[in-house]
Amino acid sequence: MADYYDIDAILASEDAMTVQFKHDVVHMGHLNPGCDDPQVDMKEGAKVEVPFWIAAALHSEDAAAIFPPRCFAPKFRDNMEANANTVTLDKFPYYYEIGMHLAQMDPEGGVRASLKKVFAERCHEIFDHSNHMRHVNVDSFTRKLCMKERQLFDRGYEHSKAFESWKKNEAPANKRKRKASEL
Numbered sequence: 179m180a181d182y183y184d185i186d187a188i189l190a191s192e193d194a195m196t197v198q199f200k201h202d203v204v205h206m207g208h209l210n211p212g213c214d215d216p217q218v219d220m221k222e223g224a225k226v227e228v229p230f231w232i233a234a235a236l237h238s239e240d241a242a243a244i245f246p247p248r249c250f251a252p253k254f255r256d257n258m259e260a261n262a263n264t265v266t267l268d269k270f271p272y273y274y275e276i277g278m279h280l281a282q283m284d285p286e287g288g289v290r291a292s293l294k295k296v297f298a299e300r301c302h303e304i305f306d307h308s309n310h311m312r313h314v315n316v317d318s319f320t321r322k323l324c325m326k327e328r329q330l331f332d333r334g335y336e337h338s339k340a341f342e343s344w345k346k347n348e349a350p351a352n353k354r355k356r357k358a359s360e361l
Contacts (some may be wrong), residue, residue: 188324190272190279195233195301197242198225230276237283242344246289249273255292262299267324300327308334312342 189226199220205219209228220226225245228236247256249270258265267273281290290330307319308331316335320328 186272190275191231191234192229193247193272194227194229195230196225196245197225197233197236199236199242199243200240203241218328230279234279234283234329241298244280244283247276249291250277250280255288258296262296263303266319266322267327268322269301271325273324304331305334307331310340311335312318 189230199222201222206218209220209226209232212296233242233244238243247270249267253266270276274297277289277293281287281293284290304323304327307316312335316331320331323331
């Protein structure tokens with residue numbers, strides 16, 4: 179996974195994923211919420227919803243196949259690739275974090291290519307809004323962003339405000355050329 183102390187990585191690893199077991203697994207009944215006995219075996223083909231970190235471990239051991247969240251389903255990815263700026267990601271706060279982990283498990287590279295295209299398109303709009311919406315309420319725009327995009331927007335917004343402040347306060351008042359001795 180990512181940095182051990184990164185709270186965003188920890189929260190992203192808790193997102194629920196559906197897995198389907200490829201063969202019988204002994205004493206994994208505690209993963210099934212409808213089962214009271216943890217000693218029960220999970221049968222081949224059984225589907226359960228588990229946190230991503232468990233799904234990744236089961237996948238790495240070739241014990242289960244992962245069904246990615248709805249935001250990485252082919253239909254949703256097609257919508258994102260068609261026009262990424264119109265899609266709201268507030269229901270998927272860790273879209274990029276989960277996507278990067280899923281991309282490592284995707285041998286065809288479809289998830290990686292989709293993430294790259296979506297980020298490039300959305301990043302352009304985020305940059306544009308963070309630099310040009312200083313005097314407007316930005317809540318309606320930031321509401322549709324995931325956590326990484328919100329962090330990117332906030333940094334750009336703060337730097338834009340700082341630059342504007344610097345231009346107002348630090349620019350020479352009389353605009354005449356100064357002599358080297360004055361510097």
